[in-house]
Amino acid sequence: MFRAVLVAAMLAATGPALAEDTPAGGRVEVNGMQMYYEVSGSGDPLIVLHGAYMNIPSMGRIIPMLAESHQVYALEFQGHGRTTDIDRPITYPNLAGDVAACMETVGIDKADVFGYSMGAAAGLRLAIDAPEKVGRLVAASAAYDFEGWQPAFKEFIPQMNVEMFLEMPFAAEYRELAADPDGFPALVEKLIALEHEPMAWGEEMKALDIPVLIITGDADVATLEHSVSMFRLLGGGMMGDMGQPLPESRLAVMPATSHTAVINQPGLLHAFIEPFLQGETPKGFFE
Template identity: 70%
Template sequence: MLRTTLVAAMLLATTPAFAQPEPARVEVNGMHMYYEVSGEGPPLIVLHGAYMNIETMGAIIPALAESHTVYALELQGHGRTTDIDRPITYQNLADDVAGFMEAVGIGKASVFGYSMGANAGLQMVIRHPEKVDRAVLASVAYDAKGWQPEFLAFLPQLAPEFFVGTPVEDEYRRLAANPEGFPALVDKLIALEHEPLAWEADVAKIETPILIVQGDADTPSPEHAVAMLRLLGGGTMGDMGAPLPASRLAILPGTSHTALMNQPELLKALIGPFLRGETPKGMFD
């Protein structure tokens, strides 16, 4: 999901770090989608947040590329991917990812999404479960009621003028195929914030293993993350002789929304074992 003011700060704070990725473009649902491939191993698709691009995802991409073939995408209207005459919705973004996989010949992959990319990843699991092996969703929400009160109070104040002349606009113009397309993108992303978000019934049906990751001072509340874990069948007591549930939750201490992606080594340590299907051993295992 979009966390507008926080993402604007992140564009300033994140330092790009990449290990010689291979850039490419492919046509997906009428847009020219830009993506980069790096690393070797099982396929892993990386989805960025709103107003972001591959570079502003920072060091997590090369970290994950140490063990996976990472396909980092730039979503509709972001970075070097063209925009089209269509709203930006999480469902549309999920369908774009599925279309990308078909276009480049990926039958099934794991997904790592952050913020808007996490909600798109969640919709990917809901709409295209056969294409997702495992999903890591960083700062995700399945219901708007799970957002912190401060964020809900800020939403009505959100307007296109907020972004004029900011580093967010500068970053857009630096990469975009149409440097004048920023106002249209802002309008779509503000509209995305006001789209209904109530997916509890869909989440309760998910069988794909999911790792929820968020900060303890993130935009979704910690209580919301726990509620999502329980919907996914997690949050039960271990050491009772039964295998642990497939889905997991990691809440990073002292971590705001923008600080989340600035901890790539910690994220890697959490994500790696989950993607490999490893569970820490207890004294009764």
């Protein structure tokens, strides 16, 4: 999920996605909006979900890297990028429902999912609400409970207001792709409201029966303790080399990495994501 102020520098620094083949763009009607998506690569389907205030280009090089071995469907959420906004709040259940509806419309019964920030939380919610649609889930910079945020971020949420976001670089960049170039203030209001939405998904996370790769920076917006807690809810944290197979879920911590620096390291991200999606496990001495 998005951490608003934190993404400003990252959005300015992240270049457009580069690929040998130009992705095929399209729009589908989803829950009253025109949702924009791009398809690239070939192979098993992989849904890619961006963070708040972001779009497909600002996800950077990780998309073309993943498209080397997957058919990537990169989506743009309600009011983001080229997707229209509608008279409806932005909530994680709503975002997850939009992804599910888009999958149905384009003919995808089941897919792996990679989400970053707000997109990671939407991916978690999709796995909870429609587990039959998700094969493997990669959740980068996510939380499942409000109490998992860093204290500094929890203290900052009540101070958020529309005006502070209007001065940030992505306010001007929004107009370049937006279906409604003047719709940025309305989007900010909805995303601030999202930060106040209740989030306590512990029991639902514990019930998940799909493999999840949790990726976090060691200086991310969620605490390290929260990421470990998420991993343990998914069955992780056991000792290996004791004759039992490792759990399918995994935890990866990126060193010297803040929230916005996670998506700016596509090589390291890809090195974590690809083996997980392929179901590959490093071999120990006793195997």
